[in-house]
Amino acid sequence: MRRDGGPAAACEGLVRIYWSPSGEVHALKGVDVVVPAGRLTAITGPSGSGKSSLLRILAAQDRPTAGRAEVAGHALTGLSARRLRALRRRHIGYVFARPPQNLLPHLTGREHLALAARFRGVGRDEAQRHGAELLDLLGIADRADHLPGQLSGGEQQRLAFAQALIGRPALVVADEPTSELDSATTGDLLAAVHELTRTGTTVVMATHDPLAAGAADQVVHLRSGAVAHEEVAGRRLAVIDGDGRVQLPEEALARFAARRVLIDLTADGVVLREPS
Amino acid sequence: MTTLRPALRRLRLRLVPVPAQALGLALLVVVLAATLVSAPLMVAGAEQGAWEQERERLGETVVGATLGSSTQARRLRPGDAPVSRATDFADAVTAAARQAGVGRDGLGAPTTFTRLMDPMAWFAPGGAGPVELVSLTGAAEHVEVVAGAADGTGVLVPEELAAAAGVGPGDGLTVAAEGSPDSPELRVSGVYAAPQAPYPGFWAPYGYLHRPVWNPQSGNLEYPPPVVIAPLDLAVSTAATLDRDLFLEWFLPLQPGLPVARVRTAVGAVERLQVTMASPDSAVAQLLDEEGYQAPVARSGLPTVLDRVDTTRALLEPPVRAVGIGGGAAALVLVGAWAAHRVRRRDDELRSLVVRGLSPARAALHAAAEAALPVAAGLAAGGLAGWALVRELGPSTTLPSGALPQALAFLAAGGAAALAVVALVTAGLTARLDSIGSGAAAHLLGRVPWLAVTAVVTVVAAVPLVVGDPADRAGRIDVLALVVPLLVTVVVAGALTAVLPRLAVAAGGRLRGLPVGAFLAVRRVLAGQGAARVVVVTTALSLALVVYAGALASSTARTVEVKAAVATGSDVVVPLGGQGATGLRPPDGTAVVGTENDAALLPGDTGTDVLVVRPEEVAGVVRWDDGLADRPLDELMADLAAYRGDRVPVLLAGPVPDSLLEATGGELTLDFDYYSLPVQVVGRTAAFPGQGSSEPLAVADWDAYVAALETAGRDPALVLAREAWVRGTPGAALDSLAAAGYQADPARAVRTAAEFAARPELAAQTWSLAYLRAVALAAGVLGLVGLAMHAVAQQRRRTVAALLLRRMGLDRRASDAASGAEIGLLAGLAALVAVLVALPASALVLRVLDPLPALQPGAVFAVPRAALAVVAGGVVLVTAVGSWLVGRTARRATGGQVMRDAT
Secondary structure, three states: OOOOOOOOEEEEEEEEEEEEOOEEEEEEEEEEEEEOOOOEEEEEOOOOOOHHHHHHHHOOOOOOOEEEEEEOOEEOOOOOHHHHHHHHHHHEEEEOOOHHHHOOOOOOHHHHHHHHHHHHOOOHHHHHHHHHHHHHHOOOHHHOOOOHHHOOHHHHHHHHHHHHHOOOOOEEEEEOOOOOOOHHHHHHHHHHHHHHHHOOOOEEEEOOOHHHHHHOOEEEEEEOOEEEEEEEOOEEEOOEOOOOOEOOOHHHHOOOOOOOOEEEEEOOEEEEEOOO | OOOHHHHHHHHHHHHOOOHHHHHHHHHHHHHHHHHHHHHHHHHHHHHHHHHHHHHHHHOHHHHOEEEEEEOOOOOOOOOOOHHHHHHHHHHHHHHHHHHOOOOOOOEOOOEEEEEEOOOEEEEEOOEEEEEEEEEEOOHHHHOEEEEEOOOOOOEEEEHHHHHHHOOOOOOEEEEEOOOOOOOOEEEEEEEEEOOOOOOOOOOHHHHHHOOOEEEOOOOEEEOOOOEEEOOHHHHHHHHHHOOOOEEEEEEEOEOOOOOHHHHHHHHHHHHHHHHHHHOOOOHHHHHHHHHOOOOOEEEEOHHHHHHHHHHHHHHHHHHHHHHHHHHHHHHHHHHHHHHHHHHHHOHHHHHHHHOOOOOHHHHHHHHHHHHHHHHHHHHHHHHHHHHHHHHHHOOOOOOOOOHHHHHHHHHHHHHHHHHHHHHHHHHHHHHHHOOOOOOHHHHHHHHOOHHHHHHHHHHHHHHHHHHOOHHHHOOOOOHHHHHHHHHHHHHHHHHHHHHHHHHHHHHHHHHHHOOHHHHHHHHHHHOOOOHHHHHHHHHHHHHHHHHHHHHHHHHHHHHHHHHHHHHHOOOEEEEEOHHHHOOOOOOOOEEEEEEEEEEEEEOOOEEEEEEEEOHHHHOOOOOOOHHHOOOOHHHHHHHHHHOOOOOEEEEEEOOOOHHHHHHHOOEEEEEOOOOEEEEEEEEEEOOOOOOOOOOOEEEEEHHHHHHHHHHOOOOHHHHOEEEEEEOOOHHHHHHHHHHHOOOEOOOOOOEEHHHHHOOHHHHHHHHHHHHHHHHHHHHHHHHHHHHHHHHHHHHHHOHHHHHHHHHOOOOHHHHHHHHHHHHHHHHHHHHHHHHHHHHHHHHHHHHHOOOOOOOOOOOOOOOOHHHHHHHHHHHHHHHHHHHHHHHHHHHHOOHHHHHHHOO
């Protein structure tokens, strides 16, 4: 976690364009997101909305085509592949959607944590101590010497979180971590993740699961490569970018069939009205 | 124990985390190591094999060293009797050999042989006769003594002499020489049975002492004088008493079973012996000076033999090295494929590490560490296998130790290369995992039409093979000859697999009428993309190599056999003296033929040789190949004998234009400048036994030809050079001819088919192709194993689909049948491409691989039945084993686990 009080990650005007044989694909079209430290942030949106692209950039696996992305205090733009890997190694944990993707079939839970700690450059004693804490916190201490094949799906994902968290990275990025879990197990896992955020851990996860989104401190909803809205403390917020662009919620957009509005500035806000 | 087990587990996880994968790599490295090690060992083995072949063919006398001299003085002073010091002379030469250390360098101690230069006679009350007095070290031990025993003071006489002179052990045999007043008496210590032909090893060099010769004046066989074997001292003293000089000969045999490297030192030892004897301080030099003896002159066939051995090695080394390196490179490609497969199989694991910051270099290091143990095990097993295979199946069972360091260096390089390939492939694929999308370079490469590019490269590379002159290449197997057929296979297999999806579209709904298993198999094969196409191409490539190598090897073997039969007529060709023409009957299995060269065939003035045969003798003597003519030999000979016209009937062999025969109706003239003979062509052959050059050969009927010669006023005995064609060995041939009254022409050497086949060009090519065949076989096995592994991998990918199909009602038998049919179709497709490409390609390449293009006929193609059987067997085997493996994989996947792992 960041101890300077700043956000764990921040993106501004983020653009990501892919080149394919059929032409350019604009996956992100100027996304502004702030991931506050010590919180659980969920990124939601339909398929193709840019969730995975944003997640990859937040996980320092990719660089933006344009715009600014800062993760754990490091601007990604201009970072070499080597520096990007170093950033991932030291400051970012990652959890895949499918449990088998996160774990090596021939290592026990404890060995997974030891290997992850070695990657992060954590000393053996510290790794053991922190590993034990995480296993306790996630409720799988008694399963630490089992192989992944001997664990349930929920236990495997908890172990994946423990592995991502060892060494206290600034940010843990999870890609739909509950997609393969039943609702009870999802609830358990989310509770455990909440416990983690209370200890100062920052978690950002992409999800389609309303349960997971509901458990988040902040929800960023993407649509067509841009932020449609954010939800913080149960309130839905539209996002205005640096150029003054704002995306309306679907139901608000439906009111303006002509795609033209009148804007009235009032004392307590801004009113959009259909031109008569 | 409690701390040891986790430590061992950690070690195992670090070195062999996935044992099945490690085993696969180890097997590939076994092939890599065996291929790399076998190349230098094969070259060394061929060198040794060529030497052993030459030693066996030429015999000990030729490969040993012989020193010859005599006691006949170069200058004679009054009162000199140089022969009396012959024993000292013999001892001095023996001592010089010891001093020169010839034994250290592979030569045995010299045996001394002496023989009186002039004839000697024996006298007894019952008669008299000529006798040969010889002394030969060890002779007494190599004869069967039938009465008495050998001792140091008496002589051994043959049974015939003992009977004629009426002497036995303890008696005296009186001998005398013309012009000598003395008649010394030799004490007989024993009686021996004279050795009979064929003479055993010890007597082989001295066979002339016992072999009868034909006397043309008397018309009878003349037996040489009986051989009296005496100790050296007694032979010398007898010669001195009779005032006769002695021939002296020292034979230094080559020690048996010597490796070729030591044989080379033996040449140096002979030279050292000459130097030692020439030294002014040596006893030999002093005796030469004092007694005026002839200086012993060494002669040995060893340098010539070693030249042939070196030529064989020089011809064999480039192709073997090319095949070895090519095989090693192919094995390394497979190691690379293994590394890629490892990454794919452990994609999840690698991705999870990459997102945590695993660098390509570190991934490569991990992969290399995991590969280290399998590579080491593979190197050890492959090295041993390569050594054992070359030793057991190669040219010689003795592999010179000098080849070992080079083989070990190849092994180490192969191991390092395998680890490097694993590391590089892993690093590359990890870097790809670490990047999003594909770069501009990858896009560009993806747009290249690789099949078309390969086709163009193939056409360009094939041009020299198609238009090349066989004479320019002299049978060399170079990279081009190896690569072009493989490129053609890649293009054909690639094109075929590219067409398959279109066939699927064309077949449309018609396939739905097939049973479920067959339908699934055909659809899977027709829809094969990516990996399936690569598998078909690589399997076709490996099987094509098997067929190609088999075709080249069997065709070369047949070519060598046919050329040997054509060049030498029969197993043994013995040139005969002119007297052999008169009224003798050749022994069974022998044909006496006449030859006349440098004729001109008119019209056209084509240089032609003439072979005159008795048609009834030829069959059973010549080694006939059906490819030489479009009719059997019997029919051709019958046509020759049945001709009743006034011309000489001939068979025309070799390159004569058909148009010439059509225009003249086969009525031609053989012109010899001073006379000419009208001939009628009664048959054509591509070549005929006895055709020693590329010029045409006219094979004429003996009686008609002799009659025509006499009509032309020529003496057949003077015009025709005669030779006997005999089946069997040279020794037996000479003996049987001598017994029948024929005498070999001493001015012309006996030729054999074996000697022809042992020519360095032929031996080198035969061994090179045998090596290519062995490497190709390994490639074929790997190709089929790869196909089976691909089938298993496909089954793993289709686990969910297979489970769903089963739940939809597809029974296990139909599922297994579909898998088996799919593997069989893929393997059959690859085999079909391999055979269709490799057979014509080998026929094309064979033309320029003719090792002796100057000799008729050209290279002869032989269908590689064994290779085709191996390919067919391999297809059946891989279908059976692959089906079983796929079925087992399918049965191991439990429904619950499959659905849980499915995305």
